[in-house]
Amino acid sequence: xxxxxxxxxxxxxxxxxxxxxxxxxxxxxxxxxxxxxxxxxxxxxxxxxxxxxxxxxxxxxxxxxxxxxxxxxxxxxxxxxxxxxxxxxxxxxxxxxxxxxxxxxxxxxxxxxxxxxxxxxxxxxxxxxxxxxxxxxxxxxxxxxxxxxxxxxxxxxxxxxxxxxxxxxxxxxxxxxxxxxxxxxxxxxxxxxxxxxxxxxxxxxxxxxxxxxxxxxxxxxxxxxxxxxxxxxxxxxxxxxxxxxxxxxxxxxxxxxxxxxxxxxxxxxxxxxxxxxxxxxx
Numbered sequence: 001x002x003x004x005x006x007x008x009x010x011x012x013x014x015x016x017x018x019x020x021x022x023x024x025x026x027x028x029x030x031x032x033x034x035x036x037x038x039x040x041x042x043x044x045x046x047x048x049x050x051x052x053x054x055x056x057x058x059x060x061x062x063x064x065x066x067x068x069x070x071x072x073x074x075x076x077x078x079x080x081x082x083x084x085x086x087x088x089x090x091x092x093x094x095x096x097x098x099x100x101x102x103x104x105x106x107x108x109x110x111x112x113x114x115x116x117x118x119x120x121x122x123x124x125x126x127x128x129x130x131x132x133x134x135x136x137x138x139x140x141x142x143x144x145x146x147x148x149x150x151x152x153x154x155x156x157x158x159x160x161x162x163x164x165x166x167x168x169x170x171x172x173x174x175x176x177x178x179x180x181x182x183x184x185x186x187x188x189x190x191x192x193x194x195x196x197x198x199x200x201x202x203x204x205x206x207x208x209x210x211x212x213x214x215x216x217x218x219x220x221x222x223x224x225x226x227x228x229x230x231x232x233x234x235x236x237x238x239x240x241x242x243x244x245x246x247x248x249x250x251x252x253x254x255x256x257x258x259x260x261x262x263x264x265x266x267x268x269x270x271x272x273x274x275x276x277x278x279x280x281x282x
Contacts, residue, residue: 045073085116218260
């Protein structure tokens with residue numbers, strides 16, 4: 001496991017944070033001004049391919065061009081930055097940007113988070129649906145279905161000539177050959193009172209598993225680890241009922257949060273953050 005990039009190290013007086021709100025100059029120099037996008041974060045087995053299908057190891061800070069493809073391994077994570085939005089891929093995901101007149105990002109499988117606060121996102125496509133909008137949304141493709149959750153803003157999901165509009169906290173499921181289901185409320189986040197670690201951080205060593213606990217009765221959940229001071233997800237895992245054990249390989253101050261998934265697989269809004277400190281130096 002490589003060291004955490006200095007620009008992602010956590011703030012708080014116990015750990016230095018270098019350039020939390022901007023890409024490092026060395027990484028920026030690797031992507032030319034003509035590049036479609038940049039791989040701002042790459043972790044644990046991420047591959048990139050040209051249109052001809054020649055796969056290579058993806059490099060953090062490298063360019064991503066129209067016509068290319070990106071896939072993450074079982075523990076992999078990648079964040080693609082475009083001038084107006086970001087696209088984050090969870091483990092076991094595969095996305096491509098076809099070289100076509102009307103640009104879109106095609107999610108072949110897995111989980112992607114699209115984030116564009118001010119401008120519409122690049123149209124997201126799956127075999128079952130098309131997703132447009134402004135804000136933040138989770139798009140999953142699994143078992144011949146597309147599942148979309150709106151976390152912020154508003155999104156339109158279309159399939160089979162029909163569409164459904166999603167507001168924050170709503171989701172829809174699009175099965176193969178069918179129109180999107182009516183907008184439905186997604187699972188409520190686990191309550192703050194049941195989160196552990198919570199506001200009082202737990203201290204641990206790099207690579208030592210931390211037991212994460214929460215109170216809820218959903219059949220499945222997704223857990224994220226982020227640094228203090230940024231919103232870039234460093235680790236993401238789909239897990240079953242609590243507790244869950246997760247090891248953070250880096251030193252620093254981190255946040256964790258959890259979101260419930262209902263029987264259909266729709267993901268809800270995440271919980272409030274809990275705090276984890278790993279190998280904090282005085």
